[in-house]
Amino acid sequence: MTLLLLLLGGIVIGIVLVLCFLLISSPSPRKPTENEGYYNVLQTEDRQKTPSIFDPPSVSLSLIVPAFDESKRLPIMLNDTVDFLETRKKTNGSFTYEVIIVDDGSRDNTIQAATDYARNRPTVDIRILALEKNRGKGGAVTQGMLCARGEQCLMVDADGATEFSDLANLEEKLESTVNEEGYGIAVGSRSHLVSTEAVVKRSFIRNFLMRAFHTLVYTLGIRGIEDTQCGFKLFTRKAAQLVFPNMHVERWIFDIECLMIAQSQKIPLVEVQVKWHEIDGSKVNLITDSAQMARDLFLIRLNFMLGFWKIHCRIAGCAPSDQYVWSSVV
Numbered sequence: 001m002t003l004l005l006l007l008l009g010g011i012v013i014g015i016v017l018v019l020c021f022l023l024i025s026s027p028s029p030r031k032p033t034e035n036e037g038y039y040n041v042l043q044t045e046d047r048q049k050t051p052s053i054f055d056p057p058s059v060s061l062s063l064i065v066p067a068f069d070e071s072k073r074l075p076i077m078l079n080d081t082v083d084f085l086e087t088r089k090k091t092n093g094s095f096t097y098e099v100i101i102v103d104d105g106s107r108d109n110t111i112q113a114a115t116d117y118a119r120n121r122p123t124v125d126i127r128i129l130a131l132e133k134n135r136g137k138g139g140a141v142t143q144g145m146l147c148a149r150g151e152q153c154l155m156v157d158a159d160g161a162t163e164f165s166d167l168a169n170l171e172e173k174l175e176s177t178v179n180e181e182g183y184g185i186a187v188g189s190r191s192h193l194v195s196t197e198a199v200v201k202r203s204f205i206r207n208f209l210m211r212a213f214h215t216l217v218y219t220l221g222i223r224g225i226e227d228t229q230c231g232f233k234l235f236t237r238k239a240a241q242l243v244f245p246n247m248h249v250e251r252w253i254f255d256i257e258c259l260m261i262a263q264s265q266k267i268p269l270v271e272v273q274v275k276w277h278e279i280d281g282s283k284v285n286l287i288t289d290s291a292q293m294a295r296d297l298f299l300i301r302l303n304f305m306l307g308f309w310k311i312h313c314r315i316a317g318c319a320p321s322d323q324y325v326w327s328s329v330v
């Protein structure tokens with residue numbers, strides 16, 4: 001009898017502890033500040049109220065570029081990217097695009113670097129959303145997506161590690177994957193590089209952590225996607241409307257939440273191999289970031305499992321309003 005009571009007590013305490021852990025450490029995004037409701041359109045030097053992902057699209061493609069202390073790498077990446085897209089524009093008169101750079105509270109002159117670049121390319125529609133306080137890559141991507149105007153929206157890293165011309169492959173695969181209602185995501189993937197020299201020659205600890213991470217991701221429920229972390233993902237507008245207003249995680253692991261939401265909503269996903277080369281200056285700290293990632297993975301799964309986080313907008317009858325955009329529950 002006492003044994004049973006002890007056991008019950010133990011279980012109750014265990015549950016309380018888990019709930020406390022959830023309450024204390026679950027990511028909950030801060031609300032955008034007043035200034036973050038505006039962005040700078042460099043072409044016209046206008047400060048404009050940001051549009052909403054729920055508005056009708058007005059360009060073919062939005063690029064969302066999260067940038068934190070990227071004054072060196074960003075102009076090079078922009079140059080390659082813009083060259084590719086301008087070439088496409090010449091051959092296809094109906095193609096239009098915008099570049100949204102989300103400055104994630106950089107401490108260097110990232111904004112100035114982007115502005116200087118834009119001055120030299122006056123025909124290119126570059127917009128800067130400046131976050132007043134650093135959020136993390138996931139937060140920056142989310143904020144950018146929420147004000148994108150594209151029929152399709154691409155998230156792409158500022159470091160230029162992926163070859164931008166691979167966009168054509170993503171588009172092609174997305175077109176054959178998208179469902180009747182217009183939902184679909186093409187996920188860039190480096191999984192084919194795992195057995196190549198570039199990866200094998202990495203340190204033991206790095207490869208060990210990579211395997212551990214993959215196992216954890218698989219256990220927690222992302223199946224069928226081998227490389228969840230590649231920063232090159234193409235969304236149809238419908239998919240972006242469903243995924244990004246529901247995001248909580250702002251740090252590295254946000255890709256997982258993004259894919260988890262997509263899979264739970266039955267958005268068709270396709271993984272597309274991309275060329276990729278490691279660029280110096282990675283901001284991932286192996287040990288602390290790995291620990292944080294593992295913790296956040298559990299948090300995401302637990303929050304969805306226990307119903308603390310809900311997906312607010314099912315496919316049909318989506319009635320978006322400002323208040324639900326950041327209604328984090330915990």
Ligand SMILES: *[C@@H]1O[C@H](CO)[C@@H](O)[C@H](O)[C@H]1NC(C)=O
Nearest residue numbers: 075076077078079080083117
């Ligand atoms: C951009 O690319 C052009 C060639 O396409 C090159 O002449 C120019 O120096 C590049 N600019 C930057 C900032 O890399």
Ligand SMILES: *[C@@H]1O[C@H](CO)[C@@H](O)[C@H](O)[C@H]1NC(C)=O
Nearest residue numbers: 060061091092093094095096
């Ligand atoms: C031109 O661009 C538009 C918008 O992206 C696209 O829908 C169309 O298929 C393109 N046409 C050709 C011939 O590639």
